[in-house]
Amino acid sequence: MITKDNYASEVKKYQPKPKLLRNCIKAFLVGGLICAIGQGLTFFYIEVFGFTEKTAGNPTVTTLILIAAILTGFGVYDKIGQFAGAGSAVPVTGFANSIASAALEHKSEGIVLGIATNMFKLAGSVIVFGAVSAYVVGLIRYLVEQFL
């Protein structure tokens, strides 16, 4: 008997569960592929442009961001995202997609109030939590290093 009180648990059987294993395999393959492409880019920047292993990270990330932004523009990245889930959201390309998609979405409200204002609608939380946590961890580490 479905009642208001037991509704949430009674209807669970009608709600399709996320296919966890399949989703994880897809996330692994796509996420791994994006990282492998990143590795290729890193080698490319080291071999061709003389970057070191430490400094090659920046051009690698920048290139991936460019690719993700273009794929977002062509309306491809959201299809990849539906397939790959975290596989395309966790790499830095997902960060770029969240910025480019928000910017593109609000184009109709103008360049200033639309694109520029809304660009960080989704990615903002990543930057906020990144900066705050880096600050807190950095401060703790600094104090620990100073006084211990």
Added chain:
Amino acid sequence: MKIGKNSWQFNQGVYIQSSATVTGPKEKQGPLGETFDYSFEDLHCEASTWEGAEQALLTKSIDICMGKTNMREDAIDLFISGDLLNQNVTSNYVARNIESPFLCVFGACSTSMEALAIGSSLVDSGNCKNVLASTSSHYSTAERQFRYPTEYGGQKPDTATTTVTGAGTLLINNEPSDIQIEGATIGRVIDYGMNDPLDMGSAMAPAAADTIVQHLKDFGRDPSDYDLILTGDLSSVGSPIVKKMTEQSGYDMEGIHRDCGLMVYQANQQVFSGGSGCACSAVVTYGYIIQQLKQNKLKKVLVVATGALLSPTIVQQKETIPCIAHGVVLQRVDV
């Protein structure tokens, strides 16, 4: 005239004179593609913004609906319309170009039947002669308002639904035609504590069941008195739940119930658990169902449009999702 507790019976005779359905390209590829009056080939509907595209859908459906009659636009006594967007912008902005008085309604995806029930009641009472009842929704305007930017690569669960891009319009008055609007049951707001905006089927099913059961009680009927009991957008998640819930109230809808959200798309169109949105019930009912009634393949249909009355802000504030459903009875009459 009031009948039972929450229902109206239109004794003076309210009839559908003309109907129109307009959709986007994806709906055209669906199983009911041939039943729509017009389908835009592109999601932008020849407009420069998504909001403009939705207005184009609604305008087109009104134009086609009026074009099917020889009635002049100034004969319309009232235009009733609603949509999903904040401040009902689609309806309000389209109404700028309509000469007649305008009532704007919001019932989320139940708007189609809300507008039709109000319009029928006004015709029945004699306050209006000719009423135009419309609704619209657009995939991209709904996505950007309720979810994420359309190009954002977030993964949606299988319980999610796909907003139907489309609009439907009906012209009703008291001149006998072959489809009569017999009655309506106005729903109550029901909240069973569901809070997942990506699973509206589960949230809306209790509201649909409540309205269906109340309707059958009010009119003293059984599901078998209908050829079809059609829910708006419960999808593959909510449909079995509503069947189960009406059954435990003593009304078995097996073989009689269908859901617009499961009729408008094919399974292979990647629409998750089905279609949703104001236009979902409108394009199915005002197109396919009305054609079936005209061809005498259906005689009596109860359409129960279901709406989830949520906003992204209040969902993020950890509130649950209140839902509503309104039912309207369409029946074939031989004139």
Added chain:
Amino acid sequence: MFMDFFWAFVVGGSICVVGQIVLDVFKLTPAHVMSSFVVAGAVLDGFNLYDKLIEFAGAGATVPITSFGHSLLHGAMTQAEEHGFIGVSVGIFQLTSAGIASAILFGFIVALIFKPKG
């Protein structure tokens, strides 16, 4: 060379799997997952663990968003060595500027050129 690709693939893929599990099992929004991952990257780097992962996996560790937290902290700590206490806040965006600046720039250009597909 091949092993570099292999480990980048495996480690990067595995980090994504963790993200997928958090998404599906705990039903968090992508924004929650991304934010937690950045915090996790900063915390791991606080214990000097993330650098070891980068040495081992290369792009498998630098491409996931966790490396953003790691780079933010690295920037802060580099400046802290020079300027002490104040350096922590001065240096935060030092190493990540390329990523953020390019994301803004490319996002802006894409928004100007393209039309949303819907």
